[in-house]
Amino acid sequence: MTTHRRWILWGGATFGLALVGLGSYFAYIGLEQADKLASVLGFFMGSLGLAISILVALLPRSNNTPDNPPASGGTVPSTTLDGPSADSEPGNHLSNIQVHGPSAIINGNHGRQNNRFG
Incomplete structure (x- = not known):
């Protein structure tokens, strides 16, 4: 198995375990609290995604192709x-x-x- 495929496999497994853990925690704290927490987490994740997209748009693009x-x-x-x-x-x-x-x-x-x- 190549290193790239191994990274993808481990990343997917980690993401899946994080989702299962978060879902279990939401079930433990109840629907009302889970709804509030999910709203706050969604706001911060959306803000982070917006900041990353603005950063990428402002970075200079490199041209790695020869003349x-x-x-x-x-x-x-x-x-x-x-x-x-x-x-x-x-x-x-x-x-x-x-x-x-x-x-x-x-x-x-x-x-x-x-x-x-x-």
């Missing part, structure tokens, strides 16, 4: 498309799009699959 990722068989220089191309469909305007890495035109379909499923 020119290697393609199979070698490297492909980056290409920049400005404005609509002559072979684009009507209403399909491209501007300020940077394409990095390999791209293919297959049977004139510009990367779209040409089979009975696509």
Whole structure:
């Protein structure tokens, strides 16, 4: 078993035991007190989730990809498309799009699959 799967298994088991323990405690203290306690716990968990989501939104994003990722068989220089191309469909305007890495035109379909499923 891999380390990642083991962490998931133990995390799930711990979470399940915590839920069973909390449910047992709620049954012990009674419905009225359990309702009040669950409301307070829900408020703090919601506040914690909101704080984490704001923190993640404010953190700078790292770009771990190289400037020119290697393609199979070698490297492909980056290409920049400005404005609509002559072979684009009507209403399909491209501007300020940077394409990095390999791209293919297959049977004139510009990367779209040409089979009975696509």
